[in-house]
Amino acid sequence: MLKRVLAAVLAMGLAGSSAGSAAAQDLRPDQVKFREIYKELVETNTSLSAGSCTVAAAKMGARLKAAGYTDAQLTYFSVPSHPKEGGLVAIYPGTSKTARPMLLLGHLDVVEAKRADWTRDPFQFIEEGGVYYGRGTSDMKVIDATWVDMLIRFKGEHYQPKRTIKLALTCGEETLEAFNGADYLAKNKRDLIDAAFALNEGGGGRADKDGKVQSQGVQVGEKVVQQFRMETTNPGGHSSVPIRDNAIYQLAQGLLKVRDYDFPLQLNDTTRAFFAKAGAGRADETGRAMVAISKDPNDHAAEAVLNRDRGFHSMLRTTCVATLLDGGHAENALPQRAGANINCRMFPGSTMEDTKAKLEAAIGDPGVKLIPLQPIRAKPTPPPLDPKVIGPMEKVAAKYFPGVPLVPTMSTGASDAIYLSPVGIPTYGVPGFYSTPEGSGAHGLNEHMSVKSAMLGRDYLTELVRTYADEE
CATH class of the missing domain: 3.30.70.360 (Alpha-Beta Plaits)
Incomplete structure (x- = not known):
């Protein structure tokens, strides 16, 4: 199933990719390319009822393949009972023989969204008044797009990191009934995703009603x-x-x-x-x-x-x-x-x-x-407040969000981190993106992300990953 989907995407030649909006012309060229990936992900329905994570993973794989990634560096996975809930692991090799890899984690699936309930089509990427609207714009396709865009840019720049960078795009985070890709990888492909630590959703910042960032948080553990x-x-x-x-x-x-x-x-x-x-x-x-x-x-x-x-x-x-x-x-x-x-x-x-x-x-x-009731989880163990992980976050945050405190937080919700921590991969929810007091609409109606947050958060995370990757 995955190979057929990938072949179909490659046959399209990425012809459907475009900036798609006059507003995109105000962005830097590299930001325009990021916006294209972001748009494609949002407009690829990945809800459990009517969408396909397998298709989204294939589209992102096609982009990475076009950027120069080899077949050996791209691993697609799914199970026969859930053919639409597949995912992708991509590897960007580092030069060091001693530095352990880092893992970038992102789920492709989104919460259900009914067109009749929304002001705009939830599966159209719409920009209005400096805000992007659409299901997944906040949770969490903005991060997925950032990870993919980052690996494409690194390849184009012939960047040589010391630390290998791995990307896992999975499905099933939003729905217990789905095939959970993070759980599958942890149990069946542990070596493929082996890493010293992982970066995931769950962190982020808060801004006031005028859009001024007041705080940034890094998620260190969850219920x-x-x-x-x-x-x-x-x-x-x-x-x-x-x-x-x-x-x-x-x-x-x-x-x-x-x-x-x-x-x-x-x-x-x-x-x-x-x-x-x-x-x-x-x-x-x-x-x-x-x-x-x-x-x-x-x-x-x-x-x-x-x-x-x-x-x-x-x-x-x-x-x-x-x-x-x-x-x-x-x-x-x-x-x-x-x-x-x-x-x-x-x-x-x-x-x-x-x-x-x-x-x-x-x-x-x-x-x-x-x-x-099943599933009965293993005893949760939060990752440590490791200065080797938290320190670079603080250092880069001081550049992008001067004077804004970076605060460790524990999520009262849950993410795919629950599958990685038990197998020895401490997982942290990244800072960078932010929302205003009324929230982002994640899991609810009219989900959105401000253009400024999307672009600033993307730049922050790109520099943060470089900082980790340049260290032994």
């Missing part, structure tokens, strides 16, 4: 998702003779206990550094509480202040929340079964068993069953 099925059962009976012993009522009581339960506060090196550094830049009560909690996790007054912010509350602990609900079998019968999905985001270092035990203790009813 891990664990799902549970909460279930109650009952003999049931006729609804004309109701009793208090009801599966739905019992489930509801259990759900309220989950709602009201706060897991114990936890800190690790990343979150301690985040609260200390980000808090020091604020002169309000929240800033003081951030600094205080970084020094003393038992400061309950500081915790109470931080818990008012839902993001900080989540960063400080494991969280679990009900997300799906079902129950009963007939409108005129007492329910024999009721159930809910409990979505947990486990703090690094926590396990499924420990999380389950704490929930069961909080519910306090042996009749409410908690059933762990």
